[in-house]
Amino acid sequence: MRQFLVVGHEAPTDPGFSLDDLPGAGRLDLLARSVTSAFLLSHGIRKAVRCRLVLADEFTVRFEGRELRNLRPDERSTAALVRTALEARENAVGSIPAEAAPGVYIHRQGVVGALEAAAGEGTLLQLHEDGEPANEVELPADPVFVLSDHQDFSEGEDELLAERGARRVRLGPEALHADQAVTVAHNWLDTEGWTAF
DSSP states (O other): OEEEEEEETTOOSSTTOOTTOSTTTTSHHHHHHHHHHHHEETTEEOSSEEEEEEETTTEEEEEETTTOOSOOSSHHHHHHHHHHHHHTGGGOBTTBOEEEETTEEEESOOHHHHHHHHHTTSEEEEEEEEEEEGGGSOOOSSEEEEEEOSSOOOHHHHHHHHHTTOEEEESSSSOOOHHHHHHHHHHHHHTTTTTOO
């Protein structure tokens, strides 16, 4: 399974944000595009994908490709799924998530909890402009790509990733937006490290 974990440092934790101003809602536009990039193909959806959005180190919204319904390519409808998840946040108790919609779950966990869950499911790869070139890295069987939003990872987040054995990887010579990095990461895996077409 392929996984993506995107840290949204200023993302809303209350469902009252406006769908008409997603950049002003903690760059929810970027987070929503990352989710759609993680799952959508030209005429289908990637089933063997899991994506987590960590919202302001307070909640994690988890999307499951095998269960998702009605995911559309526009950021507004994906942000509406995030809002639906936040509306169900009171039903997430302790370590038990609440299902907000088919394939959409909300957890009461921040970066630490999300990283611990993801690290137990695959190999952590921190996408970072100072990482090793991807074409020099052996493809892991179950990669978990960890990305930051429009802000750099904090020093504490870098330490958490290092403690969990995350390998820093870069996907090219230029820094990419998180949603673009998700697409390039898929291509890297789809083409077996850019060796098969």
